[in-house]
């Protein structure tokens with residue numbers, strides 16, 4: 145892993161167009177979870193820094209050029225930021241892999257493309273956002289303006305640190321808002337770098353501020369700040385609930401994306417080779433630290449034993465390896481803490497009566513790291529903890545079902561409702577099951593696909609509101625009704 149020894153610049157806060165230290169001078173170390181070595185130090189935002197960032201965003205919104213800029217000029221800046229992400233693809237991908245432990249294949253080939261496409265796609269919306277003219281009365285001219293909400297506080301998690309900047313910042317900025325973004329303390333590096341690139345692209349000072357720091361301090365200060373108009377959050381259910389209560393005090397709009405326990409349903413009539421790829425990729429991609437991971441594999445009983453055998457065989461071939469090696473497909477979990485949480489769930493599953501048919505162990509690489517084997521638990525029943533709680537690691541719970549009714553009932557019998565997969569060659573069944581599943585996204589004969597043009601978010605315990613797609617622009621704009629008397 146000699147590449148990890150190449151120095152990474154210390155990270156600063158990005159406030160009002162400048163890279164600055166924290167007012168307290170405090171820093172924290174960010175660590176490579178695969179090698180357990182420190183990567184660099186990062187300025188640690190406290191409440192005072194968050195206040196400075198929010199005030200900068202407020203001024204940039206109230207008095208600055210960004211919301212008043214011609215839409216086409218705003219569009220050009222966001223497009224350029226997308227281009228800069230592509231131009232710095234190798235650097236950003238390496239930072240992401242060092243910070244998060246994910247395979248460089250994913251950072252470089254998948255995440256970079258998504259981030260760039262977010263800025264490119266939403267740059268197109270700058271010129272297309274508009275209100276309606278309405279027909280209330282011939283003596284009136286009535287119309288709506290679609291206006292930005294103001295200062296957006298974005299709080300993002302550690303599993304897709306760079307992609308989340310694109311998902312949250314690109315639409316918020318396209319709609320004319322200003323943003324203060326708090327990356328997760330575990331993975332701050334790419335958000336800071338994108339904040340720098342945004343300035344290079346021509347984003348005016350204060351429009352995108354980045355405040356790495358602890359959730360309990362910097363995140364809390366952001367949510368409580370009276371000058372913040374809207375919170376957009378992706379992370380755990382507990383923190384999401386807490387943020388919603390806090391946001392209520394300030395009557396702030398809030399969007400919550402809170403993870404899932406998504407069912408991936410394989411009917412006996414499916415193309416089973418494709419379903420096998422979809423089942424394994426659906427859970428082991430991103431080390432299973434993916435909110436939409438297909439972590440509950442529901443398999444029709446007539447093919448259950450054979451399919452479980454094939455899934456287990458494939459999982460055993462997925463060896464954890466050096467995340468910086470382009471051939472690696474299973475990297476290190478984000479932290480030892482997360483690894484312990486995941487391994488604990490494996491034990492719980494076995495105690496509950498599930499059968500461990502692949503993996504289940506930590507597997508250090510070069511003696512180090514938070515690597516966990518691709519793990520398959522068979523004979524799982526839907527009420528078990530490993531079938532109901534989000535594990536957020538490479539652990540698949542495989543559950544048998546009898547027929548369509550049983551599949552839909554089990555799929556929907558969960559606290560969460562983020563995503564679902566359906567594998568069948570029966571067109572009618574594909575459509576009817578997709579409609580009956582309680583989920584924000586349903587993939588049919590595919591899994592884990594995303595596009596800036598398709599809304600993403602959940603129902604039930606997975607939260608509400610949407611990232612991406614035209615739908616997410618409703619989260620970042622509000623209509624103003626204008627009445628003009630023509631009499």
Ligand code: NDP
Nearest residue numbers: 300301328329358359363364379380383402403435534536
């Ligand atoms: P958290 O919900 O704690 O973290 C998400 C973000 O919220 C981070 O930026 C975090 O900051 C911040 N945060 C934490 N507390 C507060 C607070 N009081 N006020 C404002 N912001 C706050 O997730 P964890 O990292 O603890 O992960 C735990 C579990 O959550 C995972 O195992 C997984 O099940 C789930 N999760 C779901 C995700 C999803 O994509 N939906 C993403 C990540 C986790 P910081 O970390 O810097 O303290």
